[in-house]
Amino acid sequence: MKRPLKIVSVLLLSLLAMGFISTQAFAGGGSEEQIDTITFWFPGVVPRELDTVLDEVNSRIQADGIAAKVVFNFVPWADYQNKLRAMVAAGETYECHFDGDWGAIPTMAPQGAFLAIEDMLPKYAPHIWETVEKDKWEASKYGGHIIGIPWRWPKSERRSVQIRYDLYKKYGLKNFDTLNGDVFTLDDYEKFLDAMVKNEPAMIPSAVSQELVWISPFAYVGGYGSLNEQWNIVYKLDDPKLKLIDFETTDLYKDLTKRFRRWYLNGYFEKDVLAQQTSYKDLMITGKAASFVHIFDSENEMNMQIKPNHPDWEVKGHLLRVDLQGPLSPPMNNILLFNRNGAHPEKAMRFWEWMHLNQDNYDLVMYGIKGKHWEEGPNRAVVIPAPYTMADSPYYGWHGRWCAFWPELERPTVDDEPGWMEKVLKATYINDKLLPHVGFFPEISDVKNEIAQRSSLRQNVGRAIELGAVDPATAYNDYLAKQKAAGSEKILAELQKQLDSWLASK
Amino acid sequence: MQRPIRIFLNEMRRNHALYLMTIPGIVFFLLFNYLPMFGIIVVFKDFNYIDGFFRSSWVGFKNFGFFFNSTDAWTVTRNTIVLNSLFIFTSLILQIGFALLLNEISSRWFKQTTQSLMFFPYFISWIIVAVFTYNFFHSDHGALNRILRHFGIAPVSWLARAEYWTWFLTLIYDWKWTGFGVIIYLAALAGINEELYEAAQIDGAGKWTQISRISIPLIIPTAVVLTLLAIGRIMISDFGMIYGIIGDNSMLYRTTNVIDTYVYRALRQLGDIGMSAAAGLYQSVVGLVLVLGSNLLARRFSEEGALF
Numbered sequence: 159m160k161r162p163l164k165i166v167s168v169l170l171l172s173l174l175a176m177g178f179i180s181t182q183a184f185a186g187g188g189s190e191e192q193i194d195t196i197t198f199w200f201p202g203v204v205p206r207e208l209d210t211v212l213d214e215v216n217s218r219i220q221a222d223g224i225a226a227k228v229v230f231n232f233v234p235w236a237d238y239q240n241k242l243r244a245m246v247a248a249g250e251t252y253e254c255h256f257d258g259d260w261g262a263i264p265t266m267a268p269q270g271a272f273l274a275i276e277d278m279l280p281k282y283a284p285h286i287w288e289t290v291e292k293d294k295w296e297a298s299k300y301g302g303h304i305i306g307i308p309w310r311w312p313k314s315e316r317r318s319v320q321i322r323y324d325l326y327k328k329y330g331l332k333n334f335d336t337l338n339g340d341v342f343t344l345d346d347y348e349k350f351l352d353a354m355v356k357n358e359p360a361m362i363p364s365a366v367s368q369e370l371v372w373i374s375p376f377a378y379v380g381g382y383g384s385l386n387e388q389w390n391i392v393y394k395l396d397d398p399k400l401k402l403i404d405f406e407t408t409d410l411y412k413d414l415t416k417r418f419r420r421w422y423l424n425g426y427f428e429k430d431v432l433a434q435q436t437s438y439k440d441l442m443i444t445g446k447a448a449s450f451v452h453i454f455d456s457e458n459e460m461n462m463q464i465k466p467n468h469p470d471w472e473v474k475g476h477l478l479r480v481d482l483q484g485p486l487s488p489p490m491n492n493i494l495l496f497n498r499n500g501a502h503p504e505k506a507m508r509f510w511e512w513m514h515l516n517q518d519n520y521d522l523v524m525y526g527i528k529g530k531h532w533e534e535g536p537n538r539a540v541v542i543p544a545p546y547t548m549a550d551s552p553y554y555g556w557h558g559r560w561c562a563f564w565p566e567l568e569r570p571t572v573d574d575e576p577g578w579m580e581k582v583l584k585a586t587y588i589n590d591k592l593l594p595h596v597g598f599f600p601e602i603s604d605v606k607n608e609i610a611q612r613s614s615l616r617q618n619v620g621r622a623i624e625l626g627a628v629d630p631a632t633a634y635n636d637y638l639a640k641q642k643a644a645g646s647e648k649i650l651a652e653l654q655k656q657l658d659s660w661l662a663s664k
Numbered sequence: 665m666q667r668p669i670r671i672f673l674n675e676m677r678r679n680h681a682l683y684l685m686t687i688p689g690i691v692f693f694l695l696f697n698y699l700p701m702f703g704i705i706v707v708f709k710d711f712n713y714i715d716g717f718f719r720s721s722w723v724g725f726k727n728f729g730f731f732f733n734s735t736d737a738w739t740v741t742r743n744t745i746v747l748n749s750l751f752i753f754t755s756l757i758l759q760i761g762f763a764l765l766l767n768e769i770s771s772r773w774f775k776q777t778t779q780s781l782m783f784f785p786y787f788i789s790w791i792i793v794a795v796f797t798y799n800f801f802h803s804d805h806g807a808l809n810r811i812l813r814h815f816g817i818a819p820v821s822w823l824a825r826a827e828y829w830t831w832f833l834t835l836i837y838d839w840k841w842t843g844f845g846v847i848i849y850l851a852a853l854a855g856i857n858e859e860l861y862e863a864a865q866i867d868g869a870g871k872w873t874q875i876s877r878i879s880i881p882l883i884i885p886t887a888v889v890l891t892l893l894a895i896g897r898i899m900i901s902d903f904g905m906i907y908g909i910i911g912d913n914s915m916l917y918r919t920t921n922v923i924d925t926y927v928y929r930a931l932r933q934l935g936d937i938g939m940s941a942a943a944g945l946y947q948s949v950v951g952l953v954l955v956l957g958s959n960l961l962a963r964r965f966s967e968e969g970a971l972f
Contacts, residue, residue: 249716388933430913433823433911606936610730610934613933615735618736618921
């Protein structure tokens, strides 16, 4: 009995083997291209309908010949930079993440975290390669290699004063049309602040919270370009050699600290300005603040948030000193970066190319499924179907999407001010240029101790001076002495050496 | 005479079930406590993502330079030790004090209700506490200044006066942790033999004598162990508490900036792993020295209370 059983077993196994071989043969002599997961990381909250939209994205990209499954992961803003560093340090094989030159790029790029993609772009993303302007590709390089795909959105870093315009008109202050060349100065701003102190005592005249970078963004008002706002290092815009200067040593800094001390004493800043943890934007939205100083784009963002609950409120951005050259936002301000350890960077690039090939693909990824998550309104605007609004949409508005912005594809929303995109373009190009140091990322390992101490001193001592909470007449000299003792001159010397070398190579 | 290894093996054979049960715990500690210790080499390296742990270049003690060369090294070290010492000793006194008081209460309902209410702050996140604190101490609309104004006293800019915050942070810490500690000391008190109290009563001892001659001496070993463990962590502050409440308010740094918050604020832009690990190693080494020293001291006064 045992022998027949053996024979039957061998026959069955043979049949199985033949069956396996034949399925492979019917498949065309080899397996289909494997569907690989390609992972993107973004900051912020996961959209509630993300899976629904990505299911549709994946079915369309696979139908269009990209054998990939797209995954979007989100990490809260507070943890985002550290998460990126930890993932790269751990050798994780995700493909791409969103970031900017304000984020982890200055520290991650010198440590070799990013893939050089200039050879891949013409092959896997020819449309993107041809459409993104050449100067933007140049400004997306580190160490001579393109490390990511930048956004193409016009944006200026020039400061604008975002004012509660309904209050501005109520107290009869002079109207300024800064988009058409009217020059609005800090002295003009002070008139508004004074009116708020006198007439709206419950409101914070000028909101500053802990995350708002102060004083260094005003560098252009004195004809300076800011090399790094965190380190407070600048150069004169009319200096072809870009000689680096500690911003604290300039007359502009001294004047500004005196002015902001006056603001503090006059009540233009709240007394506990250094302790304010609520975001300046939230203070404005809730009506606790009458103004803040930030980029021009904040105007539209504020009106979108405020108008649904307070239709009589209005926020208007007054560009500061349009008579002076301001800094354009560098292309790396919002960029999609490629992880050096990424498993399938070519498929990630093909997906990004697919997304930018036509309006339908772009709409799907950026706004969701048409008819379900959004509708098209007048002037191509995005309308969120009831019962949702822009503020609580189950998909629209995910953070990090800005790195994908192309002006031809990006849609306004129905909540945007009419003609908002035209306004932004006008504000951006009114008198702004890319700073001459854009594309320069210094290698700081030889001065990292000194830079850490400089940042620490700025945080511990400088910020109180810059916001007027301490009298610069008594604190300024001591602050300068501490910065010098902490090695500020060594930092300048090292960075100047590298900057000179970079300029020479251009 | 049997060799020690043989004695140990016999012991394992006799109680093999018990030793098997320790394996998950041992594996856990090996994987998550001992194995990661090799990461200490990052302190002595100029770490970068390309070369990783093993191929990044050695830089000796350079990563310690940021902290020890800074003008604030002494201030933040002092603040760390002063704040944590206050936290340890004030909470010790409050926890033992409240445990002794609660232990004397005969009403079970009152005892349990008080215990629950005291324990409640333990569950409140430091972020919520930070909001309470900000709104309580705010110069213009804070509750404290409103009370002062009501009584005709000039308001104070509490959020700009560093000299008060050593005590404010101590009060807040005690408010949060007293309930938790009371439970531990109540458990220790519950373990004291009732016959001791009965014998003392028969001998004519009053309540205070019973507490001072029986309760306190018998919970000292528990107090010593907990205090020693706390001293071992004296160089490591409750970052969530201090950073949550103080945030980036530099007006208060003079008395509240501790090593953890100092390093975080200074290095969060740079993101340098080696430098921040160096600060962490410094904290751990000093903590180890302190706990060994405290343990030696504890052995002199209370052999049972010492950790080892």
